[in-house]
Amino acid sequence: MxxxxxxxxxxxxxxxxxxxxxxxxxxxxxxxxxxxxxxxxxxxxxxxxxxxxxxxxxxxxxxxxxxxxxxxxxxxxxxxxxxxxxxxxxxxxxxxxxxxxxxxxxxxxxxxxxxxxxxxxxxxxxxxxxxxxxxxxPNSVGILQELALQRGWRLPEYTVLMEAGPPHKREFTVTCRLESLSEKAVGNSKKGAKKAAAEKMIAKLQSLSGCSEITWMPKPSVRFENLRNSSAEKMCLLRRNPLSIPNTDYIQLMLELSNEQGFEVTYFDIDELTVNGQYQCLAELSTSPVTVCHGTGISCSNAHNDAAHSALQYIKIMASIK
The missing domain is CATH 3.30.160.20 (Double Stranded RNA Binding Domain)
Structure with a gap:
């Protein structure tokens, strides 16, 4: 073939x-x-x-x-x-x-x-x-799965983020994740929300491809071995400098590092608040293996910053192991 x-x-x-x-x-x-x-x-x-x-x-x-x-x-x-x-x-x-x-x-x-x-x-x-x-x-869920199988991608993952509304009028929020991409949709059933999220994902793939025929390809995963062996500027700064300086924009630091090293960072907001009433999110890095770090904060952006901070700490530890 x-x-x-x-x-x-x-x-x-x-x-x-x-x-x-x-x-x-x-x-x-x-x-x-x-x-x-x-x-x-x-x-x-x-x-x-x-x-x-x-x-x-x-x-x-x-x-x-x-x-x-x-x-x-x-x-x-x-x-x-x-x-x-x-x-x-x-x-x-x-x-x-x-x-x-x-x-x-x-x-x-x-x-x-x-x-x-x-x-x-x-x-x-x-x-x-x-x-x-x-x-x-169209059977968007089936089309998306078939597409992933054809291209050798990870299969789409669907997560129910939230259920709301009275029993006779439930509303479900579902996230569809495919490689480094994420789409969220709402429906009056889990199946309907899943299908709507898959439809949005297909539309995003077509948009990224610039036409109706999907040509988008995910970036190859970056192995931690590559990060350990890297002598690039941002990685060297991460190894040398502490990650405990107040008011640091860790999202920007993570963006610069990911651009330098060739991996992608995706932030997933969690609708449910913590027991202390704080916002939550997950930062997912397209490394091999995939890295997922949790963050909390008094706002969505603070939660993103906290998750980026955790992810940077993890990379710093993993990239320093010889």
């Missing part, structure tokens, strides 16, 4: 779906000039709640005659396509998936939502009139 696979994998088409997107109308759409199989499949995925995920499986051949193989997965359907360009291979894969979905629609007429078979129900099972669950939003 080509190493280029890690660079590909997530495809999203931004065009809104005009008109009828039911699979019964696919034959008409597929004959419409200017409407590509990728666009039609994306429209179907948006309606059915399973956005297609594309993966570059092979890239071979000479420079003047390249050959690409892409796979596409949408719901429980997986297909591959081959072509002289990445775009052509994706189109072939999308075309193959559309053909299978068209056949499924003709075979299973019970599993439909607005004329589209619901891919969350197994196609071969008999529904016997059981109503399919309508899902108008």
């Amino acid at each position: 080509s190493s280029a696979m890690s660079q590909e994998g997530f495809q999203s088409v931004s065009e809104e779906s005009p008109g009828d997107t039911s699979l019964n109308a696919l034959e008409t759409q597929r004959g419409t000039p200017g409407k590509t199989p990728i666009q039609i499949l994306h429209e179907y995925g948006t309606k059915s709640g399973n956005l297609p995920v594309y993966v570059l499986e092979k890239a071979e051949g000479e420079a003047h005659q390249p050959s690409f193989v892409f796979s596409v997965k949408i719901g429980d359907v997986s297909c591959t396509g081959q072509g002289p360009s990445k775009k052509a291979a994706k189109h072939q894969a999308a075309e193959a998936a559309l053909s299978i979905l068209q056949q499924d629609n003709e075979t299973v007429c019970g599993n439909r939502v607005d004329g589209i078979p619901n891919r969350n129900i197994p196609v071969k099972s008999e529904s016997n009139g059981v109503a399919a669950e309508t899902n108008n939003h």
Whole structure:
């Protein structure tokens, strides 16, 4: 498998779906000039709640005659396509998936939502009139997990930060963490909040990539061995100087050190106050192994500063061990 696979994998088409997107109308759409199989499949995925995920499986051949193989997965359907360009291979894969979905629609007429078979129900099972669950939003949690698996990233982590409201109107706050990134969302159920956080994470990845196709890559982890062996300016200052000077901006010191050494620092606020009524937060460093330090203070910024102070103390100790 080509190493280029890690660079590909997530495809999203931004065009809104005009008109009828039911699979019964696919034959008409597929004959419409200017409407590509990728666009039609994306429209179907948006309606059915399973956005297609594309993966570059092979890239071979000479420079003047390249050959690409892409796979596409949408719901429980997986297909591959081959072509002289990445775009052509994706189109072939999308075309193959559309053909299978068209056949499924003709075979299973019970599993439909607005004329589209619901891919969350197994196609071969008999529904016997059981109503399919309508899902108008893409399966963002599944897409994010699949993306992490394709790229070899740590899997997304979801944490319920807070539950509030009366029993009949609960409100949940969930954080989604992926590598060094974090997004927070609120929902009236844990599942809804988790899904909303995943959607925000996908939007952030697309924003960082500068387009709908996700090309963002996390920075490689920095090992403590590298920190111990570093003779760079900020690391030397950390080793020499005490960390007990009042009114020091430890957040800035941590920022300068992380920029010098190539790791990232993420602060996670904890909604719950301490027993003394102070704010809390966690500082996470993208070192190997990952470093997490706790901080408290009379404000959020003071808690961040305290967490940065703890993290600097930890690095100072670990970087001095020979």
